Amino acid sequence: MDQPYLEEAQQNEMSFVDHLEELRWHIIRALGSIAVFSVIAFLAKGFVFHDIILAPSRPDFFSYRMMCELGNKLGTEALCIDKMTFSIQSRQMSGQLTMHMMVSFILGLACAFPYAFWEIWRFVKPGLYPQEQKSSRGAVFFVSILFLMGLLFGYYVASPISINFLAGYQVDPSIVNEFDLTSYVSTLTTMCLSCALMFEMPVIVYFLTKAGLLSPEIMKVYRKHAIVIILVIAAIITPPDVVSQLLIGMPLMLLYEVSISVSSSIRKSDLKKLNQNNA
Structure with a gap:
């Protein structure tokens, strides 16, 4: 094997190793941010559990008060919740400590998500073509906003109604x-994180459309199939009650319609640029 070929192979190998090293540091910083927020959540035990985790288990929770005000305006007391007819217990010796650590990690993940995603995006973005980088401008912002909207929807709408x-x-x-503490926290966190991830549908559709793997025509043709899949997903990620399934399914259906509009907009923009280039 001649010397120039060996030198080129060594340069390529070093380049690949450098990329792995860069990816390693991006992952370390992302995980570091999660760890920092997790430690903060762990130290703020009283606030985290009393004011965040256990808040939907009390009748003075914000969502219940808003529901009661809505009921008063409608002239009915059916929407008012005066008391919660359940208690929460911990039946394992290490149950509270284990749950404390798990909740701290989940909150750390949720709080650090925008920064962690930004770190991964910083590694991915340089590998895109200039046109792809331009079209994906604002990805971190929209991903973070949709994640936050889904998280808030799950916490203030889906979870309290499901729990009640x-x-x-x-x-x-x-x-x-x-109820056991584990069961209660699992229901709350599953609802919140599921909603947060499901709200990313428009962003996923955006990138799939840009990649040519999806089109608004396909989404319209398979709309009925998508509705069935959404209802199945809602049934899997929610407790076994129709109310919770509808609370998750209806926003997802709305997001699906929004995603069709996003895909249609991308398709029109691409066709317009193609026509301009051909002209």
Whole structure:
């Protein structure tokens, strides 16, 4: 094997190693941000659990008060929640400590998500073509905003209504609802994170359309199939009640329609640029 070929191979190998090293540091910084927020959440135990995690289990929660005000304007007290008919217990010796650590990590992940995504995007963006970089401008902003909107929707809308429905459901008055802390926190975090991820649908559709893997025509043709899939996903990620499934399914259907508009806009823009180049 001649010397020039060996030198070129060594340069390519070093370039690949350099890229791995750069990716490693981006991942380290992303994980570091999650760790920092997790530690902060762990130290703020009282605020995190009393004012955030356990807030939907009390009748003075913001969403319940807004529902009651809405009911008063409509002339009905059916939407007012005076008391929660359940209690939360920890039935394992290390249950509270384990849950404290898990909740701290989840909050750290949620709070650090914009920065962590920005770090990964900084590594991916230089590998894109200039036109692709231009078309993906603002990706971090929109991904972060949609994630936050989904998180807030899950926390203030989907979770409290689901928790209230499940807490008040009884097959017989003699059965008392005493939920384990793990079950309660799992329901709350699953609803919130699922909504946060589902709200990223328009961004995913945007990039798939730019890549030529998706079109508004395809999305319109398979709209009925998508509705069925959305309802199935809602049934999987929510507790087994129709109310929770509709609370997740309806916004997802709306996001699907918004995604069709996004895909259509991208397609029109690409066709316009193609016509200009041909002219």
